[in-house]
Amino acid sequence: MAEDSLAYAFHKAAILVSAVLSGENLTDRYERMLREHPDWPDSTRGAVRDLCWSTLRAYGRGDGVLRTFLHKPPPVEVHALLLLAVQRLEARPEQAHTIVDQAVEAVAVDMPGFKGMVNGVLRNVLREASSLAARCQDEPEARYAHPAWWIARLKRDLPDRWEAVLAAGNLHPPMSLRVNRRKTTVEAMLDRLGQAGIDARPLTGDAIRIERAVAVSRIPGFEEGWVSVQDAGAQQAAQRLNLQDGLRVLDACAAPGGKTAHILETADVELTALELDPQRAQRVTSNLQRLGLSAQVKVADCRQLSAWWDGKPFDRILADVPCSASGVVRRHPDIKWLRRNEDISGFARQQAEILDALWQTLAPGGTMLYASCSVFDEENIEQIKRFRRRHPEAIVPNPDAEELLRLLPDADHDGFFYAQLHKPG
Numbered sequence: 176m177a178e179d180s181l182a183y184a185f186h187k188a189a190i191l192v193s194a195v196l197s198g199e200n201l202t203d204r205y206e207r208m209l210r211e212h213p214d215w216p217d218s219t220r221g222a223v224r225d226l227c228w229s230t231l232r233a234y235g236r237g238d239g240v241l242r243t244f245l246h247k248p249p250p251v252e253v254h255a256l257l258l259l260a261v262q263r264l265e266a267r268p269e270q271a272h273t274i275v276d277q278a279v280e281a282v283a284v285d286m287p288g289f290k291g292m293v294n295g296v297l298r299n300v301l302r303e304a305s306s307l308a309a310r311c312q313d314e315p316e317a318r319y320a321h322p323a324w325w326i327a328r329l330k331r332d333l334p335d336r337w338e339a340v341l342a343a344g345n346l347h348p349p350m351s352l353r354v355n356r357r358k359t360t361v362e363a364m365l366d367r368l369g370q371a372g373i374d375a376r377p378l379t380g381d382a383i384r385i386e387r388a389v390a391v392s393r394i395p396g397f398e399e400g401w402v403s404v405q406d407a408g409a410q411q412a413a414q415r416l417n418l419q420d421g422l423r424v425l426d427a428c429a430a431p432g433g434k435t436a437h438i439l440e441t442a443d444v445e446l447t448a449l450e451l452d453p454q455r456a457q458r459v460t461s462n463l464q465r466l467g468l469s470a471q472v473k474v475a476d477c478r479q480l481s482a483w484w485d486g487k488p489f490d491r492i493l494a495d496v497p498c499s500a501s502g503v504v505r506r507h508p509d510i511k512w513l514r515r516n517e518d519i520s521g522f523a524r525q526q527a528e529i530l531d532a533l534w535q536t537l538a539p540g541g542t543m544l545y546a547s548c549s550v551f552d553e554e555n556i557e558q559i560k561r562f563r564r565r566h567p568e569a570i571v572p573n574p575d576a577e578e579l580l581r582l583l584p585d586a587d588h589d590g591f592f593y594a595q596l597h598k599p600g
């Protein structure tokens with residue numbers, strides 16, 4: 176099978192999607208596949224990636240369509256291949272016959288006994304395409320391509336905007352750059368991008384939106400550390416920390432280090448970066464190296480103060496907590512189908528423990544910035560309300576103006592939540 180064929184991309188993508196259906200993380204599994212195929216050109220990497228990510232974004236719909244035709248569940252690899260083909264048929268109806276042929280060729284590699292079944296199901300899907308689209312409108316998981324519990328939570332938390340948030344979660348994510356203001360400016364970078372034929376426009380602060388995603392190798396100055404790829408919403412963290420030269424700063428949940436780097440590009444601070452996972456901590460170090468920045472990187476659980484804290488308080492703390500990642504779901508569509516509703520209270524408990532531990536290390540007069548990339552209230556405004564009940568001395572600007580704290584995902588940025596927690600002097 177030719178490596179540049181759709182059948183090859185289907186076959187490889189089906190391995191990844193079936194791994195997700197069996198509970199694995201998509202990004203980790205994709206990166207492992209890239210290590211197994213170091214010779215793949217960008218086009219093959221891109222084709223496999225695009226198939227998997229698009230299919231998992233639309234999984235609720237694909238699964239709804241297939242349920243109509245599958246009377247008993249096929250092996251997970253075949254189910255994955257069918258989902259990939261159904262998504263592709265929806266996206267490129269003009270290529271229907273090639274898509275069906277290539278899907279049949281792909282299943283023949285490892286499971287030739289299923290060639291007839293794949294062919295039959297996909298031809299049925301084609302034949303009934305218009306009635307299937309109408310039927311999907313009646314099933315929320317198929318219509319919104321999100322799990323039912325997720326839809327119910329958003330309806331409750333965002334009664335006026337839940338549909339817009341679900342729609343944003345199904346889009347291709349925007350590509351944004353963070354300009355390293357130590358090396359260049361937004362204006363100069365826009366000029367250089369224009370000269371390289373890359374359409375871009377400024378967003379707020381140091382952020383630039385690339386109109387059509389490109390490989391970083393095409394971005395002028397990337398290797399030299401002039402810019403990094405970072406969502407514009409994530410760039411709000413450094414802006415909201417009110418940084419000044421000379422401050423002692425803690426980045427408590429640092430990997431892979433995007434916000435760590437932005438803090439260091441913004442001011443000359445003494446920075447400690449903590450990360451629980453040793454492998455992810457290495458990514459902080461390598462990201463800082465590319466940018467010519469330095470911090471003290473420590474591997475530790477930030478909740479266990481005796482393991483890492485020397486007792487000297489911090490002027491600023493960034494608590495970019497582990498969360499559901501429901502605000503960045505279009506970048507990690509597997510999480511929609513891997514998470515369970517019960518996981519959210521588990522995250523909320525962990526976040527509260529992190530806040531309580533770190534609060535002890537904050538200097539009087541200092542600020543801790545709570546950050547999550549969730550769109551669920553339990554991890555956001557409700558978390559802050561509970562924190563204020565446990566720590567009535569904490570001053571929280573605008574606690575009742577949720578709009579100031581919440582960034583809902585849209586065409587320009589992902590979904591984030593930020594709350595400043597001041598300790599009285």
Ligand SMILES: C[S@@+](CC[C@H](N)C(=O)[O-])C[C@H]1O[C@@H](n2cnc3c(N)ncnc32)[C@H](O)[C@@H]1O
Binds near residue numbers: 427433435452455497
């Ligand atoms: C949302 S991510 C941080 C993203 C990062 N701030 C950035 O902008 O690149 C959360 C990180 O916290 C780490 N983590 C989770 N629990 C932790 C804990 N108790 N102590 C320290 N790090 C933790 C996770 O391994 C993960 O890398």
